[in-house]
Amino acid sequence: MAQTAIEISNVSKIYSQTGTYAVDHVNLSIEEGEFITILGSSGSGKTTLLKMINRLYEPDEGSITLFGENIAALDPVLVRRRIGYVIQQVGLFPHMTIKQNVAAVPKLLKWDTAKIAARVDELLSLVGLTPAVFKSRYPAQLSGGQQQRIGLARALASDPKIMLLDEPFGAIDAITRMNLQDELLRIHGGLKKTFLFVTHDINEAFKLGNRVIVMDQGRVCQFDTPKNIASSPADGFVASLIASSREQEKFWEGLV
Numbered sequence: 675m676a677q678t679a680i681e682i683s684n685v686s687k688i689y690s691q692t693g694t695y696a697v698d699h700v701n702l703s704i705e706e707g708e709f710i711t712i713l714g715s716s717g718s719g720k721t722t723l724l725k726m727i728n729r730l731y732e733p734d735e736g737s738i739t740l741f742g743e744n745i746a747a748l749d750p751v752l753v754r755r756r757i758g759y760v761i762q763q764v765g766l767f768p769h770m771t772i773k774q775n776v777a778a779v780p781k782l783l784k785w786d787t788a789k790i791a792a793r794v795d796e797l798l799s800l801v802g803l804t805p806a807v808f809k810s811r812y813p814a815q816l817s818g819g820q821q822q823r824i825g826l827a828r829a830l831a832s833d834p835k836i837m838l839l840d841e842p843f844g845a846i847d848a849i850t851r852m853n854l855q856d857e858l859l860r861i862h863g864g865l866k867k868t869f870l871f872v873t874h875d876i877n878e879a880f881k882l883g884n885r886v887i888v889m890d891q892g893r894v895c896q897f898d899t900p901k902n903i904a905s906s907p908a909d910g911f912v913a914s915l916i917a918s919s920r921e922q923e924k925f926w927e928g929l930v
């Protein structure tokens with residue numbers, strides 16, 4: 675049986691400025707190797723939940739364990755090194771080449787030069803960019819989609835077991851986004867890592883996730899397979915999300 679990769683027990687986060695629960699008593703158990711998507715509207719607590727998993731934020735209540743270890747007892751820097759993190763604003767280092775960007779964490783970990791060079795080539799190929807073409811370019815010389823691929827390569831560099839992806843394709847055009855989704859599925863299938871992917875797009879969530887977490891106002895409304903959620907929505911919010919997606923389908927059917 676697969677090991678539990680992430681266990682979230684009764685976790686809450688209350689921002690002092692507003693006094694309301696951004697994340698409200700969340701319980702989740704995620705198995706190693708799963709591709710989990712977190713779906714919810716703006717402000718539903720998706721990013722806050724993700725940031726508590728890599729200790730960018732601390733929960734006000736509850737606990738989080740990664741492979742059985744409570745992260746509150748670990749050095750936050752160590753936790754972050756064990757987790758790959760990709761965000762919408764990729765945040766590549768502008769004055770470093772693509773090679774230097776991808777090599778940043780292995781360099782911090784003091785890998786030897788030959789191992790780093792081989793890893794950079796391997797990762798660029800994995801994300802679909804020819805190493806010889808892209809290695810010596812700077813981030814500004816890449817398209818948004820290519821930068822996002824580099825962000826993914828950089829996050830994978832030290833071979834973390836868990837990848838957190840916060841709307842990584844949010845600012846990408848529809849066609850590139852579809853290609854990136856397919857590539858991400860291929861990469862996930864080959865790597866056996868646990869992926870947690872945040873999106874507000876129901877089609878993206880249902881296409882990528884083997885299970886989907888639906889969030890609303892800090893709470894988990896449903897956590898199940900796309901098929902089960904589509905056939906048995908747990909509450910009115912989930913039902914309305916599915917209904918809105920079906921409305922869009924009808925719109926397209928009406929056009930052709």
Ligand SMILES: Nc1ncnc2c1ncn2[C@@H]1O[C@H](COP(=O)(O)OP(=O)(O)OP(=O)(O)O)[C@@H](O)[C@H]1O
Nearest residue numbers: 689691696714715716717718719720721722723874
């Ligand atoms: N640093 C902060 N200080 C105060 N309130 C915050 C902070 N970050 C988020 N919030 C509030 O917490 C709630 C959850 O925010 P969060 O960013 O986690 O939502 P989200 O689902 O990721 O939204 P989006 O899809 O828009 O990124 C929101 O009501 C937001 O206004």
